[in-house]
Amino acid sequence: MSLGLPGHLVQLTLARALARAAHWFALTCLMSAAVSVGILSIYRSPELWIGIVIVVTMATLLILFTRHRRIAFAIAYLLVGVVGVYVFTATVLGVPDAFPSSNMYLVALPKMALVMVGGAGTTALSGVLWSTAAFLLAESAALLAILGTTVPYRPDLFTLSTYLVLVGVMVLAGIDRRMSNAAQPAVHRAVQDGANRQLRDALDTRAIALLNDTTVTQLVALSLAEPGALSPGLRASLNYTLTTLHNTNWLTDIDARSASRRRPVGSSETDATSETDATSEISAPTGTGVTTQTNAPTQTNAPTQTEAPTETGVATPTDDHDWMSSAVYTAVERCRDRGLVVDVIGDRAALARLDADSDRDVGLAVQQCLVNVILHAGTSSAEVDIESDEATVSVLIVDAGRGFTESESASDRLGLRQSVRRRIEQLGGSVVIWSRPGAGASVRLTVPAAPAAASVAALAAASANPNRAARNPRTNVRTTRTTPRRTR
Amino acid sequence: MTRATPTPRRPRAPATASQQRLDPIGGLAAWPLAPVVAVIVTSYAVVATVSRSHEIQIPALATEAVVILVIACAVLIWSARPDLAPFTRSRAVVIVVLGLIAHLMAAASTWQHNGLIQDDFAPMGLGLLILALAPFRPWKEILVLGVSVAIVVGCTALAQSPFLGRQAPAALFAIVAMTQVLAPTLAAAAYSRQVVNSIHRWQTDARRQIRARTEESRGPLAQSVVDHRLTNLGADVLPFLADVHEADSLTAADIKRARSLAFQVRRVLVAQVDHTWLDDLIDRERLSLTQRGLNPLCVIADPERRATGFDADQRAAVAAVIVALCTLEGFDPTILVVHIDGSGPAPTDTDQITQAFGARGARPTPATDTTTIAIVTAAQEHADAQARAQAQAFAQVQSQTKSRQRDDRAVDTITIQAAFSLSPFQRRRALRPYLSVLRAVFTRVRVTSRNPLLTLEFEAERGLPTHPRPRGKR
Numbered sequence: 016m017s018l019g020l021p022g023h024l025v026q027l028t029l030a031r032a033l034a035r036a037a038h039w040f041a042l043t044c045l046m047s048a049a050v051s052v053g054i055l056s057i058y059r060s061p062e063l064w065i066g067i068v069i070v071v072t073m074a075t076l077l078i079l080f081t082r083h084r085r086i087a088f089a090i091a092y093l094l095v096g097v098v099g100v101y102v103f104t105a106t107v108l109g110v111p112d113a114f115p116s117s118n119m120y121l122v123a124l125p126k127m128a129l130v131m132v133g134g135a136g137t138t139a140l141s142g143v144l145w146s147t148a149a150f151l152l153a154e155s156a157a158l159l160a161i162l163g164t165t166v167p168y169r170p171d172l173f174t175l176s177t178y179l180v181l182v183g184v185m186v187l188a189g190i191d192r193r194m195s196n197a198a199q200p201a202v203h204r205a206v207q208d209g210a211n212r213q214l215r216d217a218l219d220t221r222a223i224a225l226l227n228d229t230t231v232t233q234l235v236a237l238s239l240a241e242p243g244a245l246s247p248g249l250r251a252s253l254n255y256t257l258t259t260l261h262n263t264n265w266l267t268d269i270d271a272r273s274a275s276r277r278r279p280v281g282s283s284e285t286d287a288t289s290e291t292d293a294t295s296e297i298s299a300p301t302g303t304g305v306t307t308q309t310n311a312p313t314q315t316n317a318p319t320q321t322e323a324p325t326e327t328g329v330a331t332p333t334d335d336h337d338w339m340s341s342a343v344y345t346a347v348e349r350c351r352d353r354g355l356v357v358d359v360i361g362d363r364a365a366l367a368r369l370d371a372d373s374d375r376d377v378g379l380a381v382q383q384c385l386v387n388v389i390l391h392a393g394t395s396s397a398e399v400d401i402e403s404d405e406a407t408v409s410v411l412i413v414d415a416g417r418g419f420t421e422s423e424s425a426s427d428r429l430g431l432r433q434s435v436r437r438r439i440e441q442l443g444g445s446v447v448i449w450s451r452p453g454a455g456a457s458v459r460l461t462v463p464a465a466p467a468a469a470s471v472a473a474l475a476a477a478s479a480n481p482n483r484a485a486r487n488p489r490t491n492v493r494t495t496r497t498t499p500r501r502t503r
Numbered sequence: 504m505t506r507a508t509p510t511p512r513r514p515r516a517p518a519t520a521s522q523q524r525l526d527p528i529g530g531l532a533a534w535p536l537a538p539v540v541a542v543i544v545t546s547y548a549v550v551a552t553v554s555r556s557h558e559i560q561i562p563a564l565a566t567e568a569v570v571i572l573v574i575a576c577a578v579l580i581w582s583a584r585p586d587l588a589p590f591t592r593s594r595a596v597v598i599v600v601l602g603l604i605a606h607l608m609a610a611a612s613t614w615q616h617n618g619l620i621q622d623d624f625a626p627m628g629l630g631l632l633i634l635a636l637a638p639f640r641p642w643k644e645i646l647v648l649g650v651s652v653a654i655v656v657g658c659t660a661l662a663q664s665p666f667l668g669r670q671a672p673a674a675l676f677a678i679v680a681m682t683q684v685l686a687p688t689l690a691a692a693a694y695s696r697q698v699v700n701s702i703h704r705w706q707t708d709a710r711r712q713i714r715a716r717t718e719e720s721r722g723p724l725a726q727s728v729v730d731h732r733l734t735n736l737g738a739d740v741l742p743f744l745a746d747v748h749e750a751d752s753l754t755a756a757d758i759k760r761a762r763s764l765a766f767q768v769r770r771v772l773v774a775q776v777d778h779t780w781l782d783d784l785i786d787r788e789r790l791s792l793t794q795r796g797l798n799p800l801c802v803i804a805d806p807e808r809r810a811t812g813f814d815a816d817q818r819a820a821v822a823a824v825i826v827a828l829c830t831l832e833g834f835d836p837t838i839l840v841v842h843i844d845g846s847g848p849a850p851t852d853t854d855q856i857t858q859a860f861g862a863r864g865a866r867p868t869p870a871t872d873t874t875t876i877a878i879v880t881a882a883q884e885h886a887d888a889q890a891r892a893q894a895q896a897f898a899q900v901q902s903q904t905k906s907r908q909r910d911d912r913a914v915d916t917i918t919i920q921a922a923f924s925l926s927p928f929q930r931r932r933a934l935r936p937y938l939s940v941l942r943a944v945f946t947r948v949r950v951t952s953r954n955p956l957l958t959l960e961f962e963a964e965r966g967l968p969t970h971p972r973p974r975g976k977r
Binding site: 256 | 525526527528529535536539543621631637670671672674675678679681682683685686687689690691692693694696697698701702705706709710713714716717720721724725728729732733736740741744745747748751752753754755757758759761762764765768769772775776780783784815816818819820822823826827936937940
């Protein structure tokens with residue numbers, strides 16, 4: 016906590032705090048006086064009840080003043096207090112043979128409480144003036160009262176020292192001794208700079224991840240290709256890279272996406288529009304279209320095509336819309352366009368629980384994982400399994416490819432580090448990777464997600480389709496699997 | 504999660520907050536209270552002891568009582584010193600316990616011969632000592648200490664009441680003695696509470712404003728990041744890709760070029776990923792020093808990227824200090840060294856990456872592009888993740904229960920060296936507020952000065968490798 020009070024608030028804050036302190040001091044004195052006089056009136060002279068009344072009246076006025084901070088209450092407190100001090104001193108010292116002299120602590124209590132009125136001043140000067148007035152009035156009233164009794168007069172050092180301490184503290188607080196006038200704004204600026212830098216870092220992380228996803232991946236893909244005409248997959252990805260790089264809105268398109276998401280789920284026309292909105296920013300014009308699942312372009316997509324109708328068949332319209340408007344869907348579609356067979360299983364509707372930021376970043380991370388499969392795994396198929404619980408949504412990307420060896424991976428840590436791990440960790444999630452050479456790889460991305468409202472819809476959707484889980488036995492197998500398995 | 508629980512408009516200040524902790528620079532102004540109180544308490548004790556010498560039965564005890572009270576005052580002054588901030592709870596307890604011992608000894612020295620309770624110097628002295636804690640300690644603690652002291656003082660008064668010179672109900676003596684402690688205690692607690700709440704309110708508003716201002720700059724910032732990245736990408740990559748796209752075919756030369764460009768771009772990106780906020784900060788200071796016509800030589804040595812483990816307050820404090828050093832009159836631009844090392848694991852990012860990708864020394868390694876995903880054996884990673892989650896939960900519990908186990912903590916030691924052609928006095932004066940801020944967010948802040956070299960050394964304790972917080976909580 017380094018944001019200290021700025022100069023213009025210091026005086027006011029200190030004055031308020033001193034007022035609080037003074038009022039509590041005064042209240043304690045008054046309470047103590049009331050109890051003492053109460054005890055005395057029980058044991059010694061019953062006529063002392065008048066002292067209790069006076070003290071309680073003073074306390075009431077003080078509380079009123081503290082609560083409402085009106086000058087009228089302060090004046091009333093002062094006047095009633097002066098009369099009170101007179102009566103209190105006269106009655107208490109009037110008790111025969113009780114007190115040897117006038118300078119008793121008990122007698123000083125209401126006077127000390129009265130002096131504390133000065134703490135209410137908003138500036139040091141007014142506070143000192145109030146206190147001084149109260150001190151002089153109280154002492155004069157007490158002197159008058161003492162002269163009327165038989166008790167010898169002795170100067171009351173308690174009230175005097177209380178008055179001096181209070182005035183000293185007020186003066187101390189009133190002098191602006193902050194030679195560090197420049198330091199406070201400097202710290203404030205440093206905090207603001209830190210916040211800006213943090214935002215910039217977050218944007219930069221995303222930018223670097225995107226560049227890695229697009230440029231580096233693309234260059235690597237080109238460097239691994241055979242000379243000659245570009246393959247359709249390579250052409251599509253090149254197209255996507257160029258479109259993305261020319262689109263300078265990389266970092267701000269989230270807003271477009273969340274706006275499209277907020278649109279009501281109505282006619283299929285609306286759905287199509289919002290879907291186009293969501294993908295148009297970054298999707299490559301592949302010609303065959305990326306918005307529908309069934310017309311994937313390459314022949315290797317045959318298994319997907321057979322599975323896709325079953326998947327969409329069981330889903331409710333909401334479910335379907337949620338899934339198709341998610342960035343994971345876009346990522347999967349894009350990789351299908353590049354010839355990868357992707358099976359999607361599990362709780363697809365759960366992706367709707369992610370907010371726009373998470374959705375986008377999870378989508379890009381999934382895409383990077385799938386691109387890795389395309390580039391390095393040496394297999395033509397992968398599986399995307401979506402799981403969810405109360406607070407999180409997990410996406411498991413599994414392939415049965417050649418896996419990794421340490422020496423290979425050490426050469427290229429950026430893809431995983433930046434495009435997958437950093438992205439997910441920036442969302443407060445975690446990434447777990449299981450891989451062994453020759454035994455494929457599994458990557459599990461887990462991110463926090465909104466629990467209640469959104470998942471209610473998902474639950475409703477699930478209960479509307481009780482046979483859904485049974486229809487897809489792999490879902491059950493996979494969700495109960497807690498230990499890594501790579502037997503394939 | 505975060506959306507489901509609406510945050511109250513005015514979050515309460517943490518229970519451990521004190522004026523000194525929340526507003527270290529403002530707390531500097533409060534410190535003269537301690538010596539003033541110490542002088543009053545000491546002189547009152549001496550005067551009261553001398554003026555009541557006829558009541559004292561055991562002079563040695565009375566003298567020792569005064570001496571112990573003076574020691575308590577000395578501890579108060581020492582504890583309140585800005586360069587020894589923060590004022591810890593144990594210091595407060597030591598002061599109060601010393602005061603209580605003095606009180607008991609003073610009471611014993613006049614045992615059975617005390618004339619009047621109200622003349623005892625110890626209850627009032629104790630009250631004033633507690634009053635002096637107001638700017639330094641949280642109000643609940645002040646209240647607990649004060650009430651405990653009042654109870655002891657009340658009991659002593661009750662014990663003495665049969666032998667007092669006046670005939671009055673015993674409770675009356677107890678009340679008189681207790682009021683001398685309770686009134687300043689309540690005043691101090693009320694002050695502490697009010698000041699802490701005011702500062703906390705201001706901080707909440709200020710933070711909200713900072714967030715708003717940051718959000719406002721999101722658009723331009725995003726644009727500048729994109730521009731910066733595209734510039735960094737170099738003039739070659741985009742035309743190359745466009746050419747390939749246009750030709751719709753690849754030549755062997757293209758493939759070779761693609762490989763070399765891939766290495767280049769990756770090298771740049773990896774270097775950028777390793778950039779921390781501290782590098783940014785020093786870059787900026789270096790730039791502004793250059794603009795002032797100087798030839799700066801600023802060195803950062805943070806091989807493990809420990810700076811990434813700092814929280815926002817710590818970053819702000821370090822940034823403020825470094826900026827202050829650089830703008831200070833007489834600053835020698837050729838000597839500014841920031842060095843971070845420490846014990847325990849470095850922050851998450853690095854340790855995970857080192858785990859996953861091998862030692863840092865190997866980087867950047869332009870080898871064959873085979874795979875992007877790391878190998879970490881299944882059991883290892885899974886166990887790591889679990890251990891992390893457990894340890895994090897454990898750390899939370901730990902921080903709540905305040906018990907410290909060094910083993911679970913990583914300690915980063917930050918050393919900043921700079922040279923000045925200023926007198927030590929001027930230097931101390933100029934840096935005092937910044938040091939007070941450092942002391943509020945770091946532990947063990949040490950300043951060593953060997954003209955013209957100034958060394959600041961301080962430590963940051965991290966619970967455990969920190970994960971960036973979920974967005975909703977920012």
